[in-house]
Amino acid sequence: ILNVEQSPQSLHVQEGDSTNFTCSFPSSNFYALHWYRWETAKSPEALFVMTLNGDEKKKGRISATLNTKEGYSYLYIKGSQPEDSATYLCAFRTDSWGKLQFGAGTQVVVTP
């Protein structure tokens, strides 16, 4: 993998259901992996920064895991609520200079 890829591009979830989606990134030159939540017409909101293989982070009903050896991260939303509707972006970082390479995002729509 040369770039950051996110799948699926979009998904629809019923309120109360849990869901997860993937961020794939190059497994070499790993420095950090960022997750953001981005609502339309707002600025991206930071969720997690993950740096170590095997990292697991949690924020409320949202959690993420990281596998740097195989180059992927999963984001999980437990018991989805309509307010979880947003685009979830992951961004890959290869060095200490701060350059983030973003994926195209996974758009999540939670319907009541």
Place this chain on the structure above:
Amino acid sequence: DTAVSQTPKYLVTQMGNDKSIKCEQNLGHDTMYWYKQDSKKFLKIMFSYNNKELIINETVPNRFSPKSPDKAHLNLHINSLELGDSAVYFCASSQLAVSTETQYFGPGTRLLVL
């Protein structure tokens, strides 16, 4: 107080004009960034300044010139605007030395070149 602010929020201008977008952060961060959201909605980095020094300079036309008068401000000046410059431009800031530090984004400036 807004952590990262940008002005203006919307900018409509004619092709060929010169315009500036301003960014300010009150988080005490040492690094600031400009990103462009392209037509496919990707966020792509353009520039980054650390303590007023340019540290990231992606392949961007030289009509785009960032200016950082101090650590809390990073402005983007665009000369001879072209139709393809129409996009949303986001400013961000972070504390660079901390590997686990995230980047905080501003609300974006929607630029439309007619």
